[in-house]
Amino acid sequence: MFDLIQEILKSDDKNNLRQFISLLRQLEKKYLLRNEILNSFHDYCQKQENSEHIYHSSNLSKLVSFTQEIILDTESVCFVIRPQIATQQAYRLLEDFTVEAISIQELLNLRDRLVNRYHPQEGEVLKIDFQPFYDYSPVIRDPKNIGKGVAFLNRYLSSKLFDDSRQWQDALFNFLRLHRYNDAQLLINERIQTQQQLSDCVKRALILLRKYRADTAYKNFCTELQNLGFEPGWGNTAYRVQETLEMLDQLIDSPDHQVLENFISRIPMIFRILLVSPHGWFGQEGVLGRPDTGGQVVYILDQVKGLEKQLQENIELSGLDVLSIQPKVIVLTRLIPNSEDTTCNQKLEKIYDTANAWILRVPFREYNPQLTQNWISRFEIWPYLETFAIDAEQELIEQLQGKPDLIVGNYSDGNLVAFLLARRMNVTQCIIAHALEKSKYLFSNLYWQDLEEKYHFSLQFTADLIAMNGANFIVSSTYQEIVGTQDSVGQYESYQSFTMPDLYHVLSGIELFSPKFNIVPPGVNEDVYFPYSRIGERNLSDRSRLENLLFTLEDATQVFGKLADPSKRPIFSMARLDRIKNLTGLAECFGKSQELQEHCNLILIAGKLKSEDSTDHEEISEIEKLYQIIDQYDLHGKIRWLGVRLSKDDSGEVYRVIGDRQGIFVQPALFEAFGLTILEAMISGLPTFATRFGGPLEIIQDQINGFYINPTDHTEMAEIILKFISKCDQNPNYWNEISQRSQERVYSNYTWKIHTNRLLSLAKIYSFWNYTSKEQREELLRYAESLFHLIYKPRAKMLLEEHMHRHW
Numbered sequence: 027m028f029d030l031i032q033e034i035l036k037s038d039d040k041n042n043l044r045q046f047i048s049l050l051r052q053l054e055k056k057y058l059l060r061n062e063i064l065n066s067f068h069d070y071c072q073k074q075e076n077s078e079h080i081y082h083s084s085n086l087s088k089l090v091s092f093t094q095e096i097i098l099d100t101e102s103v104c105f106v107i108r109p110q111i112a113t114q115q116a117y118r119l120l121e122d123f124t125v126e127a128i129s130i131q132e133l134l135n136l137r138d139r140l141v142n143r144y145h146p147q148e149g150e151v152l153k154i155d156f157q158p159f160y161d162y163s164p165v166i167r168d169p170k171n172i173g174k175g176v177a178f179l180n181r182y183l184s185s186k187l188f189d190d191s192r193q194w195q196d197a198l199f200n201f202l203r204l205h206r207y208n209d210a211q212l213l214i215n216e217r218i219q220t221q222q223q224l225s226d227c228v229k230r231a232l233i234l235l236r237k238y239r240a241d242t243a244y245k246n247f248c249t250e251l252q253n254l255g256f257e258p259g260w261g262n263t264a265y266r267v268q269e270t271l272e273m274l275d276q277l278i279d280s281p282d283h284q285v286l287e288n289f290i291s292r293i294p295m296i297f298r299i300l301l302v303s304p305h306g307w308f309g310q311e312g313v314l315g316r317p318d319t320g321g322q323v324v325y326i327l328d329q330v331k332g333l334e335k336q337l338q339e340n341i342e343l344s345g346l347d348v349l350s351i352q353p354k355v356i357v358l359t360r361l362i363p364n365s366e367d368t369t370c371n372q373k374l375e376k377i378y379d380t381a382n383a384w385i386l387r388v389p390f391r392e393y394n395p396q397l398t399q400n401w402i403s404r405f406e407i408w409p410y411l412e413t414f415a416i417d418a419e420q421e422l423i424e425q426l427q428g429k430p431d432l433i434v435g436n437y438s439d440g441n442l443v444a445f446l447l448a449r450r451m452n453v454t455q456c457i458i459a460h461a462l463e464k465s466k467y468l469f470s471n472l473y474w475q476d477l478e479e480k481y482h483f484s485l486q487f488t489a490d491l492i493a494m495n496g497a498n499f500i501v502s503s504t505y506q507e508i509v510g511t512q513d514s515v516g517q518y519e520s521y522q523s524f525t526m527p528d529l530y531h532v533l534s535g536i537e538l539f540s541p542k543f544n545i546v547p548p549g550v551n552e553d554v555y556f557p558y559s560r561i562g563e564r565n566l567s568d569r570s571r572l573e574n575l576l577f578t579l580e581d582a583t584q585v586f587g588k589l590a591d592p593s594k595r596p597i598f599s600m601a602r603l604d605r606i607k608n609l610t611g612l613a614e615c616f617g618k619s620q621e622l623q624e625h626c627n628l629i630l631i632a633g634k635l636k637s638e639d640s641t642d643h644e645e646i647s648e649i650e651k652l653y654q655i656i657d658q659y660d661l662h663g664k665i666r667w668l669g670v671r672l673s674k675d676d677s678g679e680v681y682r683v684i685g686d687r688q689g690i691f692v693q694p695a696l697f698e699a700f701g702l703t704i705l706e707a708m709i710s711g712l713p714t715f716a717t718r719f720g721g722p723l724e725i726i727q728d729q730i731n732g733f734y735i736n737p738t739d740h741t742e743m744a745e746i747i748l749k750f751i752s753k754c755d756q757n758p759n760y761w762n763e764i765s766q767r768s769q770e771r772v773y774s775n776y777t778w779k780i781h782t783n784r785l786l787s788l789a790k791i792y793s794f795w796n797y798t799s800k801e802q803r804e805e806l807l808r809y810a811e812s813l814f815h816l817i818y819k820p821r822a823k824m825l826l827e828e829h830m831h832r833h834w
């Protein structure tokens with residue numbers, strides 16, 4: 027990049043750069059973000075004679091295309107450049123047009139200065155740097171392989187097995203000796219004492235197995251294997267045991283990464299799983315659509331079901347059912363005594379359609395009963411988490427009759443509790459973020475002090491840094507959740523370096539190239555969401571009840587709007603009325619396009635109708651805005667707004683009812699981390715138009731099995747929908763083609779079976795990695811703990827004191 031800037035400064039581009047900067051200065055803003063930079067550059071080029079060249083092919087255009095931020099200081103201009111995904115550089119251009127690279131530290135100082143928070147004379151601000159802990163661990167080289175951590179790790183581990191076979195074979199041997207279920211020893215017993223004996227006994231066992239038919243059940247030869255030194259866990263039939271032992275035999279002789287992955291994935295080491303999600307309403311009914319609970323609850327409940335099934339299948343395949351093992355999965359959340367119409371005041375709740383999966387609710391300690399008896403926003407719960415983890419530990423040990431084999435945290439609060447519990451119990455820790463707030467709120471770190479009263483980002487971001495570094499592995503739903511796209515910074519990437527003025531500077535917050543990152547997208551509940559065309563599986567009375575609710579029912583308590591022509595093609599959307607979900611943007615787009623209104627009705631399911639029913643400031647303002655848009659564009663007779671919260675089964679049928687009328691689904695969010703409604707709509711067979719900002723970009727393949735929209739460009743958005751509708755009018759089969767392909771996309775890529783299989787295999791491989799290589803991990807964990815004690819806890823205490831004195 028330095029060379030590119032030098033080139034610019036030596037050529038005609040220099041003049042353009044000078045004029046472009048003076049145009050930026052006229053904006054009277056000191057800090058320009060990518061969109062503003064691109065728009066201003068476009069405006070600048072438009073006014074130039076050779077606009078085409080400057081805009082498309084000049085070196086200046088190249089520089090602009092890599093620029094994420096421009097900071098206009100009094101005597102210099104700073105370009106923050108992202109030459110490739112996950113890499114950041116900064117350059118300062120001085121008044122005399124000389125250029126110099128600046129360090130991360132200088133950039134953070136500059137940002138502080140911009141908000142008048144730079145005062146070196148009063149001493150240095152704390153610097154957080156996790157990089158040294160990753161210096162000795164393996165890192166991925168190519169950014170396109172970020173998120174494929176386990177594949178990389180397996181290659182790395184097997185090459186180590188090659189390099190230092192003695193040490194690694196011992197490690198493998200010792201790892202195999204570890205596994206037990208309650209009091210029962212698994213895999214190998216005391217007859218096998220050394221790695222050499224293991225190797226010999228594997229060969230003897232393979233000879234022994236030859237005399238059995240492939241489908242002979244394990245119980246028929248278990249004693250013979252036991253005499254050789256092998257306990258249950260190798261397989262449920264002669265064939266499966268033989269396969270597993272052959273893998274081990276091959277690993278001992280000539281390690282290969284695929285064999286290593288397959289072998290480790292077969293080791294029975296996970297029987298009890300803990301998922302942590304403390305905040306919000308966590309229940310199975312009547313919780314969706316409330317603030318803080320949405321896709322995260324849906325995701326976890328479906329994941330639990332998938333995990334239990336997979337654990338049962340794995341136990342059976344490994345031959346362990348002879349020991350009558352029943353796996354257990356617990357979702358740990360907070361108990362809310364004033365639970366309104368939910369079950370959140372129950373300590374234990376069995377999860378539907380499972381044999382042994384439970385929601386375990388542990389109350390927050392009663393520092394201030396007015397507060398802790400009630401629902402607390404996720405932005406306020408930080409002071410209660412440490413004691414929650416301590417109290418939960420005892421409950422968990424009782425419920426699980428021991429400690430879990432894997433802890434999975436969800437969202438910043440759950441991830442912090444997962445870190446604390448994993449550390450206390452010495453268990454493998456995985457984290458899942460769903461959506462990190464840091465990138466949702468512009469400048470959330472730079473102006474954290476102004477936002478602190480409402481959002482307490484200082485606690486949340488510190489918790490995130492602790493949890494993401496402490497975790498053994500991180501599961502993300504998409505690639506861009508980790509490192510964004512060519513144009514936009516990823517959610518985890520935004521933790522790479524940042525300033526929290528007056529609190530700390532993060533010089534290296536996370537190693538994005540670490541193999542701990544793995545993309546494992548969620549699935550969709552196929553019992554609830556399935557194609558509209560499977561008429562035989564649908565409940566016809568639900569179907570007509572919901573048809574009535576969607577299109578005709580007149581009931582002011584549930585629905586606003588009466589359709590003049592209910593037979594028009596429905597444009598459907600369903601989301602909470604959060605600003606970021608942008609249902610109001612969709613209504614505005616519809617309002618601005620007469621043509622859309624001629625062809626379609628707009629049907630919105632948005633949880634609430636009246637601002638009096640909400641206490642959430644964002645929700646109230648969205649409700650008011652939606653009424654205002656309906657009036658402004660006179661959408662009466664063309665829109666139905668349903669203020670209902672649907673049960674799970676009804677939400678499945680609603681998509682299908684829209685499918686019956688060849689309707690479409692639009693997901694207009696300003697940013698969507700993943701977007702479960704998109705999977706639900708697609709599997710139901712609805713042509714889906716989803717935001718290009720966030721996860722949907724990876725779910726949908728544009729114009730093949732769905733369409734991208736830019737929710738900030740209403741004209742373009744309407745055009746894309748209208749183009750689809752006109753194609754459907756010309757070719758009556760077009761709707762079916764897209765519908766078919768969207769179903770296929772979900773069935774082949776987004777099922778819970780694929781997800782849980784992968785998650786369990788990751789958990790095993792990272793446990794193995796953790797056991798065999800202790801490189802820097804203890805030091806890293808102690809550093810993370812120091813941040814917890816020295817930054818997080820004092821701030822949590824301050825917030826608690828504030829809570830004690832606030833009237834709720």
Ligand code: UDP
Nearest residue numbers: 314315320321322324601672677701702703
């Ligand atoms: N949902 C629902 N009722 C509503 C709104 C949403 O059941 O009124 C469900 C929806 O079917 C989906 C989830 O809530 O399963 C929303 O998940 P998504 O990932 O789309 O967004 P989030 O709300 O998590 O941001």
Ligand code: LCN
Nearest residue numbers: 321322460699700701702
């Ligand atoms: C939270 C979100 O905002 C959604 O984008 C995801 O789909 C959901 O969680 C489940 O991960």
